[in-house]
Amino acid sequence: MGDSQYSFSLTTFSPSGKLVQIEHALTAVGSGQTSLGIKAVNGVVIATEKKLPSILVDETSVQKIQSLTPNIGVVYSGMGPDSRVLVRKSRKQAEQYYRLYKEPIPVTQLVRETATVMQEFTQSGGVRPFGVSLLVAGYDDKGPQLYQVDPSGSYFSWKASAMGKNVSNAKAFLEKRYTEDMELDDAVHTAILTLKEGFEGQISGKNIEIGVIDSKRIFKVLSPSEVEDYLQEVE
Amino acid sequence: MSRFEESAPARGGFSFDLCKRNEMLMQKGLKPSSYLKTGTTIVGLVFQDGVILGADTRATEGPIVADKNCEKIHYMAPNIYCCGAGTAADTEAVTDMVSSQLKLHRFHTGRESRVVTALTLLKSHLFSYQGHVSAALVLGGVDVTGPHLHTIYPHGSTDTLPFATMGSGSLAAMAIFESKYREGLTRDEGVKLVAEAICSGIFNDLGSGSNVDVCVITKGNREYLRNYMLPNPRTYVSEKGYSFSKKTEVLLTKITPLRELVEVIEGGDAMEE
Numbered sequence: 001m002g003d004s005q006y007s008f009s010l011t012t013f014s015p016s017g018k019l020v021q022i023e024h025a026l027t028a029v030g031s032g033q034t035s036l037g038i039k040a041v042n043g044v045v046i047a048t049e050k051k052l053p054s055i056l057v058d059e060t061s062v063q064k065i066q067s068l069t070p071n072i073g074v075v076y077s078g079m080g081p082d083s084r085v086l087v088r089k090s091r092k093q094a095e096q097y098y099r100l101y102k103e104p105i106p107v108t109q110l111v112r113e114t115a116t117v118m119q120e121f122t123q124s125g126g127v128r129p130f131g132v133s134l135l136v137a138g139y140d141d142k143g144p145q146l147y148q149v150d151p152s153g154s155y156f157s158w159k160a161s162a163m164g165k166n167v168s169n170a171k172a173f174l175e176k177r178y179t180e181d182m183e184l185d186d187a188v189h190t191a192i193l194t195l196k197e198g199f200e201g202q203i204s205g206k207n208i209e210i211g212v213i214d215s216k217r218i219f220k221v222l223s224p225s226e227v228e229d230y231l232q233e234v235e
Numbered sequence: 236m237s238r239f240e241e242s243a244p245a246r247g248g249f250s251f252d253l254c255k256r257n258e259m260l261m262q263k264g265l266k267p268s269s270y271l272k273t274g275t276t277i278v279g280l281v282f283q284d285g286v287i288l289g290a291d292t293r294a295t296e297g298p299i300v301a302d303k304n305c306e307k308i309h310y311m312a313p314n315i316y317c318c319g320a321g322t323a324a325d326t327e328a329v330t331d332m333v334s335s336q337l338k339l340h341r342f343h344t345g346r347e348s349r350v351v352t353a354l355t356l357l358k359s360h361l362f363s364y365q366g367h368v369s370a371a372l373v374l375g376g377v378d379v380t381g382p383h384l385h386t387i388y389p390h391g392s393t394d395t396l397p398f399a400t401m402g403s404g405s406l407a408a409m410a411i412f413e414s415k416y417r418e419g420l421t422r423d424e425g426v427k428l429v430a431e432a433i434c435s436g437i438f439n440d441l442g443s444g445s446n447v448d449v450c451v452i453t454k455g456n457r458e459y460l461r462n463y464m465l466p467n468p469r470t471y472v473s474e475k476g477y478s479f480s481k482k483t484e485v486l487l488t489k490i491t492p493l494r495e496l497v498e499v500i501e502g503g504d505a506m507e508e
Contacts, residue, residue, distance in 0.1 A: 091342050099335050
């Protein structure tokens, strides 16, 4: 209504007090492929659908889950190229922190710095907000942690969360299934089941991606065969 | 205000603004402030399974030994190490910075770092500072293309060699290498030769001393042998301490104040207003 007149410019508030471009960015995220994360007692798991536009695409060349530091990993929902830029900036910030303090960056600090970058792009001229929400999973001295960062630059800590197309069903499923004393293996199974809920077609090790971090504090993306093993266990 | 613009440092990098002034001062006789140098012996050689690096552990500040057991073999990547001679701050900073850049590069490519990558990053940095970064390095490592050993000079030139020495003790160490090096050494022979070369530097060069550090890098593995040899052990004061027998006995303690001499000036001039 009155909002539409203010929806073209990022740096102008609408009369209802919203920045409409950011709302649109969240819509872009909402139409991206589902991804989710679950925090267990002894680790964190993040997972995403990896639906490729055609069977001719070489799926081994696509990796949606990336590591930012040896003990922090990230998955996104929304525009892939935007997430690449954020991953690059976050890795550099983590390395700069290490050079300055000679300490691996704590998860909250890295999330805060990434969120700051995303916020800068909502308050500058000539740029647009990032069309991705990130789920950051890490394990540091404070234990396992899971954070979600939105295009507006706000971030939240979650016990379990989902983003993308199937967000409402996935979140409802997670609310039912999540328990405080979940172990990492249970969390992986729950993640697979949640993805399976809204999955169109046959789920396999080639069209989902799972990343885990355990108490050894090394973030690892599971290989397709390892994912297949977990899928077999769930069946 | 133009005054503030001049005093603000340029964006990043070394500011050469004061170099002309410093040269003028030196011509007038001002001695530059001394900095911590590693008058050093650093060596590297390629053996059949990889690369062995060696270094002494003395850091000097002019004629004084500033650090008796410093670390001159710096980490660059899990499969690449670098020995540094020259100004200690320069070698530390440059290897730290390139190690950081290599780490980011590993994240972006998902691959093990290559020795030539480290070499190129180091030499471009040193060249852009035109020799003012006084770091002479021996870079060695094993990557997918095999074992590599390079030397890097402060102005940015590099050599690729099967055996190399740098630092003030380099001639002493090179004498050992030139007479005893051959291709296809085993690990034990290689380590022994490196230790011998460093010892030659330690005993024959004033700028090198204390202990021997060795680092053996092979495909998929590296052993950092800190203080591999300690040929200069310190003999410490015995734990029992010293006991001095009493030869004199105090009989009396008396304090005699000296008489104060006070001069009284009569009829001195009054203070002038």
